[in-house]
Amino acid sequence: VYSEGFVPADIFINNEWQDSVSGKVFPVYNPATGEQICEVQEAEKADVDKAVQAARLAFSLGSVWRRMDASERGRLLSKLADLVERDSVYLATIESLNSGKPFLPTLFVDLQGTIKTLRYFAGYADKIHGTSIPMDGEYLTFTRYEPIGVCGQIIPWNFPLMMTAWKLGPALACGNTVILKPAEQTPLTCLYIAALIKEAGFPPGVINILPGFGPTAGAAIASHMGIDKVAFTGSTEVGKLIQEAAGKSNLKRVTLELGGKNPNIIFADADLDLAVEQAHQGVFFNAGQCCTAGSRIYVEEPIYDEFVRRSVERAKRRRVGSPFDPTTEQGPQISREQQNRVLEFIQSGISEGAKLECGGKALGLKGFFIEPTVFSNVRDDMRIAREEIFGPVQQIMKFKTLEEVIERANNTDYGLVAAVFTNDINKAMTISTAMQAGTVWINCFNALSTQCPFGGYKMSGNGRELGESGLKEYSEVKTITMKMVAKNS
Amino acid sequence: MCPEHVDNWFSCPLFISNEWHESCSGRKIPVYNPATGELLCEVEEADAEDVEKAVRSARAAFQMGSPWRSMDASDRGHLLNRLADLVERDRLLLATLEALDSGKVFLMAYFVDLMATIKTLRYYGGWADKIHGKTIPVDGEYFTYTRHEPIGVCGQIIPWNFPLMMFAWKIAPALCCGNTVVIKPAEQTPLSALHMAALIKEAGFPPGVVNVVPGYGQTAGCAISHHMDIDKVAFTGSTAVGKLIQKAAGDSNLKRVTLELGGKNPNIVFADCDLEYAVEQAHSGLFFNQGQCCLAGSRVFVEEPIYEEFVRRSVERARSKVLGNPLLPGVDQGPQIDQKQFNKIMELIESGKREGATLECGGSPWGQQGLFIQPTVFSNVTDDMRIAKEEIFGPVQQIMCFRSVHEVIQRANATHYGLAAGVFTNDIDKALTVSSALQAGMVWVNCYNAMSAQCPFGGFKMSGNGRELGEYALQEYTEVKAVTIKISQKNS
Numbered sequence: 001v002y003s004e005g006f007v008p009a010d011i012f013i014n015n016e017w018q019d020s021v022s023g024k025v026f027p028v029y030n031p032a033t034g035e036q037i038c039e040v041q042e043a044e045k046a047d048v049d050k051a052v053q054a055a056r057l058a059f060s061l062g063s064v065w066r067r068m069d070a071s072e073r074g075r076l077l078s079k080l081a082d083l084v085e086r087d088s089v090y091l092a093t094i095e096s097l098n099s100g101k102p103f104l105p106t107l108f109v110d111l112q113g114t115i116k117t118l119r120y121f122a123g124y125a126d127k128i129h130g131t132s133i134p135m136d137g138e139y140l141t142f143t144r145y146e147p148i149g150v151c152g153q154i155i156p157w158n159f160p161l162m163m164t165a166w167k168l169g170p171a172l173a174c175g176n177t178v179i180l181k182p183a184e185q186t187p188l189t190c191l192y193i194a195a196l197i198k199e200a201g202f203p204p205g206v207i208n209i210l211p212g213f214g215p216t217a218g219a220a221i222a223s224h225m226g227i228d229k230v231a232f233t234g235s236t237e238v239g240k241l242i243q244e245a246a247g248k249s250n251l252k253r254v255t256l257e258l259g260g261k262n263p264n265i266i267f268a269d270a271d272l273d274l275a276v277e278q279a280h281q282g283v284f285f286n287a288g289q290c291c292t293a294g295s296r297i298y299v300e301e302p303i304y305d306e307f308v309r310r311s312v313e314r315a316k317r318r319r320v321g322s323p324f325d326p327t328t329e330q331g332p333q334i335s336r337e338q339q340n341r342v343l344e345f346i347q348s349g350i351s352e353g354a355k356l357e358c359g360g361k362a363l364g365l366k367g368f369f370i371e372p373t374v375f376s377n378v379r380d381d382m383r384i385a386r387e388e389i390f391g392p393v394q395q396i397m398k399f400k401t402l403e404e405v406i407e408r409a410n411n412t413d414y415g416l417v418a419a420v421f422t423n424d425i426n427k428a429m430t431i432s433t434a435m436q437a438g439t440v441w442i443n444c445f446n447a448l449s450t451q452c453p454f455g456g457y458k459m460s461g462n463g464r465e466l467g468e469s470g471l472k473e474y475s476e477v478k479t480i481t482m483k484m485v486a487k488n489s
Numbered sequence: 490m491c492p493e494h495v496d497n498w499f500s501c502p503l504f505i506s507n508e509w510h511e512s513c514s515g516r517k518i519p520v521y522n523p524a525t526g527e528l529l530c531e532v533e534e535a536d537a538e539d540v541e542k543a544v545r546s547a548r549a550a551f552q553m554g555s556p557w558r559s560m561d562a563s564d565r566g567h568l569l570n571r572l573a574d575l576v577e578r579d580r581l582l583l584a585t586l587e588a589l590d591s592g593k594v595f596l597m598a599y600f601v602d603l604m605a606t607i608k609t610l611r612y613y614g615g616w617a618d619k620i621h622g623k624t625i626p627v628d629g630e631y632f633t634y635t636r637h638e639p640i641g642v643c644g645q646i647i648p649w650n651f652p653l654m655m656f657a658w659k660i661a662p663a664l665c666c667g668n669t670v671v672i673k674p675a676e677q678t679p680l681s682a683l684h685m686a687a688l689i690k691e692a693g694f695p696p697g698v699v700n701v702v703p704g705y706g707q708t709a710g711c712a713i714s715h716h717m718d719i720d721k722v723a724f725t726g727s728t729a730v731g732k733l734i735q736k737a738a739g740d741s742n743l744k745r746v747t748l749e750l751g752g753k754n755p756n757i758v759f760a761d762c763d764l765e766y767a768v769e770q771a772h773s774g775l776f777f778n779q780g781q782c783c784l785a786g787s788r789v790f791v792e793e794p795i796y797e798e799f800v801r802r803s804v805e806r807a808r809s810k811v812l813g814n815p816l817l818p819g820v821d822q823g824p825q826i827d828q829k830q831f832n833k834i835m836e837l838i839e840s841g842k843r844e845g846a847t848l849e850c851g852g853s854p855w856g857q858q859g860l861f862i863q864p865t866v867f868s869n870v871t872d873d874m875r876i877a878k879e880e881i882f883g884p885v886q887q888i889m890c891f892r893s894v895h896e897v898i899q900r901a902n903a904t905h906y907g908l909a910a911g912v913f914t915n916d917i918d919k920a921l922t923v924s925s926a927l928q929a930g931m932v933w934v935n936c937y938n939a940m941s942a943q944c945p946f947g948g949f950k951m952s953g954n955g956r957e958l959g960e961y962a963l964q965e966y967t968e969v970k971a972v973t974i975k976i977s978q979k980n981s
Contacts, residue, residue: 123616433980482921485918
């Protein structure tokens with residue numbers, strides 16, 4: 001059951017640890033060193049079939065899960081949150097080791113985000129209200145908000161643990177059963193959560209965790225005829241495949257949280273120090289591996305040069321190193337593949353004529369590190385201004401007028417987040433209304449909390465996670481109309 | 490329980506600003522065990538001066554920028570959940586205190602009252618960071634949103650029939666919404682509230698957020714309802730006192746008022762019901778907690794064809810009740826709370842006999858000492874009798890006969906009360922028709938006393954104003970502010 005004696009490395013179905021049907025395993029690496037941590041059982045279609053069977057059974061009418069008080073579902077989620085809190089140092093360590101995230105931010109941001117999200121949705125479980133409705137005619141009508149059924153969930157490698165909580169929280173609060181596939185690069189914390197799920201007392205089959213690869217396990221989930229909904233967080237490219245597969249198979253409900261090329265607009269009247277620091281963190285956080293990365297920074301002409309100067313100085317000060325060094329701000333990229341991809345973008349920036357202000361190269365001999373990189377004089381038609389880099393590369397552009405920057409900011413197929421830095425209330429209100437983005441930050445960046453809906457316009461996704469909105473995506477509404485002898489208001 | 494011993498072995502102080510205080514007057518309230526008549530202990534008696542101290546403390550805790558006001562909403566929820574955990578830890582102690590202080594059967598206290606208390610605290614723990622205002626598409630070049638703010642300092646006055654549960658029902662929604670609280674438990678039953686005060690401090694609520702001031706209605710309660718710096722009063726108790734509270738609120742500062750008052754609740758049993766089940770539900774619907782429930786189904790309307798059989802079975806069931814020491818496991822029914830209540834119930838029983846109802850069983854006191862009353866059943870009750878009109882609040886069941894749906898709806902609604910109602914039938918049309926027609930805040934179909942933290946609770950007409958529990962309670966503890974910002978150009 002436990003690989004190397006410290007973390008579960010099997011497939012989790014029906015509260016049991018299982019080998020893959022094929023017998024295959026796959027390696028899991030430490031991106032700070034490039035070394036293998038362990039091997040994990042690899043789920044493919046046959047394992048997905050088993051999981052669907054288990055999840056379907058756990059969902060059948062009359063099952064323990066279906067008959068449970070809603071408040072008791074909430075209790076189980078709350079218990080899971082308590083267990084995550086109990087083991088938070090351990091979980092942060094595994095997360096850091098497996099994903100390259102610096103340990104202290106992982107403990108204080110990722111773990112807290114995970115615990116709070118589980119607690120938030122634990123609190124909602126018995127507050128999912130249908131309505132009674134005054135319809136025309138001699139009827140009594142009400143709606144039930146039922147769980148959808150078996151939900152497939154596919155999560156990425158950039159926030160493995162937090163993404164697990166974002167997916168499980170609302171799905172379970174609403175009474176669904178779940179098949180969750182963590183990213184092949186980062187399955188370990190998710191598998192540890194499986195052990196906690198069992199300890200918390202969730203009935204067998206309610207949550208099943210299948211580590212595996214996208215083209216096999218992921219594709220099997222997206223096209224499975226026995227899965228009622230698929231939720232995916234990852235690249236826009238794969239998001240499109242998921243939606244296609246859903247349409248081709250059984251019209252399963254689809255929610256997608258995809259990429260972003262997020263504009264961060266800095267006006268001349270902004271608090272410059274605040275804006276520089278927020279823009280810096282906004283793009284470099286998590287080594288740039290955030291769908292919310294503020295990777296197009298539009299700075300109003302009067303302060304442009306000063307902004308670039310301060311941003312470069314800040315980037316040069318950014319400490320890149322071992323995730324377990326407490327002074328480290330930036331760890332490695334997740335894999336050699338991602339590292340190469342980012343370096344290739346950097347080359348394109350140079351060759352397309354942007355000015356490389358600092359950084360630009362890989363760092364160190366082991367692992368997948370990249371120097372914090374800043375480009376100025378970026379034009380909107382350059383690849384680094386249009387495509388999602390997902391690395392520690394900051395683009396700083398210049399703008400003159402409000403109307404111009406709104407148009408340029410919106411000129412993208414993406415639409416996940418946007419930010420504006422200004423002290424002028426009118427600019428703030430105008431920009432936030434005009435941005436085609438699911439979240440707009442005013443004088444802050446990455447201010448996320450489990451109470452707030454999160455999701456994308458346009459090709460950054462469909463649907464919203466977190467907040468009350470998160471519940472809608474995990475409920476199926478049934479209207480029940482009963483003939484009455486004589487209606488009265 | 491209380492960390493200080495004053496003079497004799499147990500005098501429990503007032504809880505203000507997370508500290509224990511003697512009363513300003515020096516007076517104390519004796520607290521009795523109604524099963525034995527013995528003095529359990531004394532508690533400090535809060536009067537107007539102590540209420541004033543408590544209000545000042547609650548007001549300070551509510552100031553803008555205070556720890557309580559600047560806390561994340563989710564942290565308020567976390568504190569409520571922590572309090573629930575502590576109640577769970579001390580469940581046995583609290584159930585014992587509650588049984589000793591109120592005469593409630595211990596097993597009921599442990600399994601019903603304590604469970605409901607814990608669940609209510611957890612339920613509102615979950616709501617704290619989900620209290621949403623709206624953004625609103627107003628006409629004109631504006632951006633408008635609402636904030637659902639806490640009201641402020643809330644005075645809460647609770648009764649003796651479910652002391653701990655009522656404590657939780659009151660503080661949970663109030664704190665969830667960010668208010669601060671001055672709560673006065675009933676003078677008969679202050680002990681579980683005072684232990685809760687200790688747990689509130691242990692859980693980590695900032696000082697002044699909850700203040701517990703046991704005292705009498707005419708002094709401390711009156712001070713609360715008249716106080717010019719209390720923003721809202723919530724009262725659970727008799728309709729007579731509820732009227733005084735509402736008057737006081739109008740007389741003073743128009744504080745917001747919510748009231749949970751009495752009931753004379755109809756329980757309608759049709760001939761097509763599951764008879765044995767209906768008898769049992771009607772029985773527990775009346776006799777639960779020695780009949781001391783605002784929800785007591787004290788007018789049981791039975792359809793003519795099954796009337797005789799229903800009475801026969803109800804009497805048999807009432808006779809099988811075991812009275813005795815509430816702490817003992819085999820006991821079904823404890824004492825009434827005090828002499829005043831005892832006298833009132835006996836007087837109403839006498840009126841039933843006098844006015845011509847048939848006394849089927851019971852009708853007299855039980856046992857050697859004080860406050861036990863035999864389970865009593867009256868049949869052939871007419872609607873004009875006192876026992877059919879007034880809230881008895883004791884173990885006295887009235888069974889009436891009816892012929893038609895139309896008639897029973899009219900008779901059930903012919904009261905100033907309107908708290909709860911029950912309907913027993915297997916016919917879908919009767920169920921829907923009767924439940925729509927009854928003027929009651931809660932209608933139970935084929936069940937009785939089916940309550941849960943998620944479900945709103947409250948009365949029509951003179952059974953009260955406003956709703957407790959469920960999402961609905963949140964409305965009663967928030968003040969809505971609409972904020973409208975001029976913008977240079979609105980777009981949808």
